[in-house]
Amino acid sequence: MIIKQISVFVENRPGRLAEITAMIAGCGVNIRALSIADTSHFGIMRCIVDKPEVTEAVLRNAGLTVAITDVIGLRIPDCPGGLAEALKFLADKGFTVEYAYAFIEKTENDAYVVLRIDDAERAVKVLKANGYKGAEPSKQ
């Protein structure tokens, strides 16, 4: 359920995101999910990829500031209320979601949400104990 997320510090300038995603593509890595947090000066590109270690090495070699973060990939029903129900569950258990983004897999009836939670390990235990399933997009 815990998956490795790649975070990259990106300056706000035209074409920068295209360059970085091209670097990822160049080493045959597939991006499964992507989110960009932006401020007026910079952005943080966060993504779930099928080969996080390769991606990290490639981006770091290119001189970028990269962080690998443990996040939770949670499987939720692809229907109205699917996400709301999971988030309410986490809130009731006292977990705080720092950020989240969702993606849908092509062949399944489920959707996935990536959650950044401070105490990820404990959150996983609680989720699993209550029948939640993880998303493992790297093993598609």
Add this chain to the structure above:
Amino acid sequence: MQYYNKMLETAPRHEMKALQSYNLSRTVRRIYENVPLYRRRMDEAGVKPEHIKSIDDLHLLPFTVKQDLRDTYPYGLFAVPMDQVVRLHASSGTTGKQIVVGYTENDIKMWAQCVARSLCAIGATKKDFIQISYGYGLFTGGLGLHYGAELLGAAVIPTSTGNTARQIQILRDFGSTIICSTPSYALYIIDCLKESGIPLSELKLRAGFFGAEPWTDNMRKQIEAGLNIKAYDIYGLSEITGPGVSFDCECQNGLHVNEDHFVPEIINPDTLEVLPDGEKGELVFTCITKEAFPLIRYRTRDIASITHEPCSCGRTLVRMSKPQGRSDDMLIIRGVNVFPSQIESVLLGIGETSPHYMLIVDRVNNTDTLEIQVELSREMFSSDSVKHLQELEASIRSKIDSTLGISAKVTFVEPKTLARTEGKAKRVIDKRVLI
């Protein structure tokens, strides 16, 4: 042409030299006895007080540099017991540590006379209303001009800096005839004046005394046109005394040095040899009348030249050119002395490694701006949250503000985006156009 002290200001060269020689030899004897650093330096150079008989022997004495002021912080270079000190001023040093300078009662009087003399040379009299828009406090600008203007007998308006709308209201309502400020603040006042809709005809301003930062003849023209005044230059530095070390006269043809108190030399900053009149080099001052803090051959790091040619104002006081740059990397931003190393030490304080950075200095709407571009290191990005980076940015900003006293914009950039040069890194891009 009016003088504050005609005898001294127009003294023949041989008389000035005799006076300087007398005061120099007295000062050297005093510092040799009272200041351990000077005694050690002179002993090392094999110079005894009795060797310094005339001002022509000045070149025998060792130089003093800003580092000496830091090494002896706070009172190691003071030449009198502290109970004779009546005032302390301070300015920032290169590593965030400030330097402190002190004055006896006589020093304050001498300083006020130097400023009164300067004001007199630009045509000021006791009938003037002098608005002092330099900062008051540890900075020598405000109080320096204040005491001189009071000694002259003028009506002094101590507005200090800031609250520009009120400054303009006072300019008009109080009938200020002379304003003293940094040249960039004068330009800012001009902009605000245009917005305020107050016509120039409602002001009685006729002259301004500007200093504490580099400015150009082009800025002088802008200020003169924008305020319909004559704009004069006043030069000084806290280490020597504050404003009034040298000053423009009405001829605006170089700054007369109050050389009966501060003896200037121009040296080659690399070879340290003394350069003749007219040659550009580093300005060095020796205080020959100060009691509390008499610096000997102090290297100002300002680049200028001097001339002994007579001025059409009748003064024989040696003239120096406007400072034309620095022989070190000090920047003057909104009148505040800033060394890149100070910013580096703040940045060092926030991470485990020294980040690469670049300082971008610009002038927007006549106000200096400072942007600090910092390459984001792996350590700084350990948490990938936006909030964390914003907190980091705010903490750098507030530390810069508290150590340097200026506000700066902090921008994180990707690693390796800042230019790397071989050898010494280029840390500053100064976009201010000082033509």
